[in-house]
Amino acid sequence: MSRLPESYVSKSDFAACADCRTKLYYRKKRYPSAMDEDEYLQFLADGGFMIEFVAKAMFPNGTDLASVRDPDEAFSQTDTRLKIDGVVLFEAAALAGRFYARTDILIRKGNELSLIEVKSSALGSEDDPTGSPFVGKRGGIASKWKPYLLDVAFQAHVVSLAFPRFKVIPFLCVVDKTHAVTSNETLAQFHLARVPGGSKVRPKVTYSGDLEALSSNRLVSIHNVSDEVALLGPEMLQKANELASLIEPSGVRRVQEDIADSYRVCRTCEFRVTPPSKSGFQECWGDLAVSPYHVLDLHRVGQVADKSGPDPVTALLRRQRASYADLDSTDLGAAGSAHAARRMMQWNAAHNEDAEFLPERLRAELKTYERSPGWPMHFLDFEACDIALPPHPGMHPYERVAFQWSCHTVDSLDQMTHREWLNDESQFPNFAFVRSLRDCLGDHGTVLVWSPYEQVTLRHVLEQMATWRSYDEKESVRLAGIPDSRAFEELMRWVEALLGPEDAAGKRFSPRIRDLHALAYRDYYHPLMGGRTSIKVVMPAIWKIDPDLRGHPWFEKYNKTLPDGRSLDPYETLPPLPLGDDGQEDVVQEGTGAIRMYQDVIFRQNVDPAEHESRRQLLLQYCELDTAAMVMIWKHWLG
Numbered sequence: 001m002s003r004l005p006e007s008y009v010s011k012s013d014f015a016a017c018a019d020c021r022t023k024l025y026y027r028k029k030r031y032p033s034a035m036d037e038d039e040y041l042q043f044l045a046d047g048g049f050m051i052e053f054v055a056k057a058m059f060p061n062g063t064d065l066a067s068v069r070d071p072d073e074a075f076s077q078t079d080t081r082l083k084i085d086g087v088v089l090f091e092a093a094a095l096a097g098r099f100y101a102r103t104d105i106l107i108r109k110g111n112e113l114s115l116i117e118v119k120s121s122a123l124g125s126e127d128d129p130t131g132s133p134f135v136g137k138r139g140g141i142a143s144k145w146k147p148y149l150l151d152v153a154f155q156a157h158v159v160s161l162a163f164p165r166f167k168v169i170p171f172l173c174v175v176d177k178t179h180a181v182t183s184n185e186t187l188a189q190f191h192l193a194r195v196p197g198g199s200k201v202r203p204k205v206t207y208s209g210d211l212e213a214l215s216s217n218r219l220v221s222i223h224n225v226s227d228e229v230a231l232l233g234p235e236m237l238q239k240a241n242e243l244a245s246l247i248e249p250s251g252v253r254r255v256q257e258d259i260a261d262s263y264r265v266c267r268t269c270e271f272r273v274t275p276p277s278k279s280g281f282q283e284c285w286g287d288l289a290v291s292p293y294h295v296l297d298l299h300r301v302g303q304v305a306d307k308s309g310p311d312p313v314t315a316l317l318r319r320q321r322a323s324y325a326d327l328d329s330t331d332l333g334a335a336g337s338a339h340a341a342r343r344m345m346q347w348n349a350a351h352n353e354d355a356e357f358l359p360e361r362l363r364a365e366l367k368t369y370e371r372s373p374g375w376p377m378h379f380l381d382f383e384a385c386d387i388a389l390p391p392h393p394g395m396h397p398y399e400r401v402a403f404q405w406s407c408h409t410v411d412s413l414d415q416m417t418h419r420e421w422l423n424d425e426s427q428f429p430n431f432a433f434v435r436s437l438r439d440c441l442g443d444h445g446t447v448l449v450w451s452p453y454e455q456v457t458l459r460h461v462l463e464q465m466a467t468w469r470s471y472d473e474k475e476s477v478r479l480a481g482i483p484d485s486r487a488f489e490e491l492m493r494w495v496e497a498l499l500g501p502e503d504a505a506g507k508r509f510s511p512r513i514r515d516l517h518a519l520a521y522r523d524y525y526h527p528l529m530g531g532r533t534s535i536k537v538v539m540p541a542i543w544k545i546d547p548d549l550r551g552h553p554w555f556e557k558y559n560k561t562l563p564d565g566r567s568l569d570p571y572e573t574l575p576p577l578p579l580g581d582d583g584q585e586d587v588v589q590e591g592t593g594a595i596r597m598y599q600d601v602i603f604r605q606n607v608d609p610a611e612h613e614s615r616r617q618l619l620l621q622y623c624e625l626d627t628a629a630m631v632m633i634w635k636h637w638l639g
Contacts, residue, residue: 003071006251008100009243014154018239019265025254026271026280033270039592047388050190051120053205055173057214062088071100082108096161098244113166116173117152120388122398124177134228153229153236170229173222175388175397184209185219187389188603260317264302288322293350298324299342299531304333325350345525354527362523373446373512375412379630380447382454383623385595392428400460402433403598406623407440408631416554426602430461431480438494447513450535462495539629540569542636549632574621577614588622
């Protein structure tokens with residue numbers, strides 16, 4: 001009889017539940033999880049599967065056991081194959097007592113087993129080349145790498161128990177950001193196909209490049225992490241044994257963590273789902289799960305406590321209260337900090353009939369922009385991606401590709417125009433991106449953005465221009481779509497002027513770019529925003545409360561209502577478009593969807609022109625709304 005999942009702690013159980021034992025019960029009982037439909041997490045996972053394929057290509061004689069899903073059968077086959085010295089196994093199974101692990105790569109050499117865990121995270125030139133790149137300056141494991149190394153430590157422990165005749169040597173395989181990819185290592189060579197069984201089933205990766213060339217790739221690097229695993233051993237063993245103690249003959253036992261002590265974990269709990277779905281969070285928190293002004297929705301609630309005294313949130317929950325309105329105004333963090341000031345806006349609104357906070361100084365600062373940098377007002381948004389497998393040869397892993405911009409421009413006569421640009425060719429787009437942007441922005445006017453993302457992207461592009469020019473000046477000119485190297489130099493100077501001078505610390509101060517998010521964070525709050533300041537939260541809140549905005553001719557195409565008269569969030573009004581003859585439709589409403597759609601635009605082969613155009617329009621209408629949203633917010637703030 002096949003062993004049931006409730007009879008063991010898997011490596012994915014350990015990774016998900018090491019910070020909260022109660023989660024193990026919800027996982028084994030298949031409670032609804034917010035992670036099931038999280039497109040961003042699936043996007044990251046897809047990148048991980050492709051990097052795993054790259055790593056496994058280094059071992060062309062490996063045997064893949066992924067198709068053997070039954071734990072006992074997979075373990076039996078692994079044990080049998082490990083009798084052969086030199087064998088390389090993919091998805092080998094280790095089963096020992098209440099523990100179960102599938103390893104990415106397992107290699108037998110004599111009496112040693114090399115266990116290689118593959119991750120799509122990356123090391124770059126900024127990481128310590130002399131000591132361990134996974135250890136922090138104070139000697140402990142760096143926080144970024146700790147979850148991955150705990151994972152490796154757990155697997156090494158289970159493999160050691162399952163195959164005691166071998167010595168287990170743990171390795172971590174990661175992406176090397178210093179490597180310039182070849183044509184065989186670009187995203188275009190990889191394709192992911194979902195198989196029946198839902199998002200939890202491993203997708204099939206197909207590769208169209210030169211597999212022999214890929215086998216000698218330098219895209220990934222393998223690091224011995226024996227010292228790091230030994231350092232984490234006691235912590236891993238304690239957590240693993242605590243979870244294993246919950247596995248009983250009758251099934252998994254539920255244990256209740258103290259929510260007053262673990263509320264930081266609860267804040268991001270994947271089992272905090274909305275009704276009518278069965279909610280593990282509701283079962284943990286009971287009557288405290290639903291509360292006006294819930295404390296878990298307080299801005300950066302995990303950073304409220306400091307070393308000066310007891311945690312006020314823990315004290316609040318011990319009093320069986322869960323509303324941040326029941327905190328004292330002195331319980332919101334260190335006085336004078338930006339985060340504490342942000343929390344104070346929320347707290348004040350809760351004590352002031354949920355009033356909007358829109359101080360005059362915000363309006364006054366916006367008015368200063370009319371004088372300096374001056375008219376017109378350019379509301380600008382970029383779409384870009386930083387992915388493990390770059391789209392173009394010569395790029396480095398996670399190097400930024402800027403593929404789209406949208407700009408709404410309002411002049412001093414209150415006239416608005418919209419311009420946009422989208423790359424739909426399979427060549428490096430960044431230089432053509434900034435050339436088209438210069439044609440739009442020129443040398444005058446205020447450039448309004450939401451977050452530092454646009455400035456960071458421009459800095460990346462400027463660095464790329466300098467690097468590519470020194471490497472292949474002729475190709476740089478061609479990619480930019482300009483006449484000659486002199487025009488390329490002029491384009492670089494325009495980007496430098498837009499970014500502004502650089503200080504000794506490398507920070508730039510743009511004479512023209514102003515960040516609306518910084519103003520929102522400092523000076524604007526509406527209760528409908530909760531503890532967040534994303535444009536996807538601020539704009540819908542303003543749209544709902546401002547009838548003049550909804551009636552403005554600039555935004556009439558977004559003004560749609562439900563049958564009960566309630567206004568739709570403008571992002572919900574974006575129309576889905578057909579993708580193929582089978583009636584399938586799609587719509588882009590957030591950044592991850594935009595990246596996926598862009599990859600389809602430039603890489604999907606043999607696509608009907610109408611379907612290709614639908615994908616382009618989905619990207620254009622999404623990015624257009626992002627900049628229209630900034631105009632809406634600006635209009636509302638000015639009153």
